[in-house]
Amino acid sequence: MKTILPIFRKMTAFALILTVLCGGLYTFSVTGIAQLLFPHTANGSIIEIDGKKYGSALLAQQFSDNKYLWGRIMNVDIQTFTDASGQPLAYGAPSNLAVTSEEYEQLVSDRVKKIQTAHPDQAGNPIPVDLVTCSGSGLDPQISVAAAKYQIERIAAERHLTSQEVEAIIDRYTTSRFLGIFGEPVVNVLKVNLALDGILK
Known part of the structure; x- marks a missing residue:
């Protein structure tokens, strides 16, 4: 049990870091850049x-x-x-x-x-x-x-x-x-x- 807890903590921390990086920072960065450089296309080329x-x-x-x-x-x-x-x-x-x-x-x-x-x-x-x-x-x-x-x-x-x-x-x-x-x-x-x-x- 003692050996499993440190691994579980590391896995949880790793998952949280990836969620923040990939699900948050990356998404907002790409969306922001698209809105800044290509707003017409980013909004559907209406x-x-x-x-x-x-x-x-x-x-x-x-x-x-x-x-x-x-x-x-x-x-x-x-x-x-x-x-x-x-x-x-x-x-x-x-x-x-x-x-x-x-x-x-x-x-x-x-x-x-x-x-x-x-x-x-x-x-x-x-x-x-x-x-x-x-x-x-x-x-x-x-x-x-x-x-x-x-x-x-x-x-x-x-x-x-x-x-x-x-x-x-x-x-x-x-x-x-x-x-x-x-x-x-x-x-x-x-x-x-x-x-x-x-x-x-």
Whole structure:
């Protein structure tokens, strides 16, 4: 018993020290540095214009109207939770559907039909894969440049704009490769749609 107590005291002291260092000092330091150097990003990259918040540039929003740029398939549940007034609350979660499952195959098939019907001008052209598939998170805020430009004619026709005007907006909110070499250029769906509505300049 005498030999166990000193070991127990040391273990307890070690656990307390690590809790203070890792759970306290480290957390507050990182949070403080982030708020000091990158406050916009640290607070969720919220797009706020004239006092109104339109969403986060880091999380997808679902757009289904023909006048908007469409993003990837989202994993959104609006049936499980409701707010205090009984209105459905939407939340997203990673997908656990296997790409070989019948449910996933049906999801992709339905999306292909929707894309083809909405874009008769693209008949015969392959559909960019990110327009008919879901990412692991189900909440990707961006799509590929090819997926965005695939939709130009539909959006232009719906908004009575020229293809060049729509393409210019897409180009404005296209992000290049990270450090010029990592990843691929991507288009932020929310920013493009806010610009199409004249909200974001």
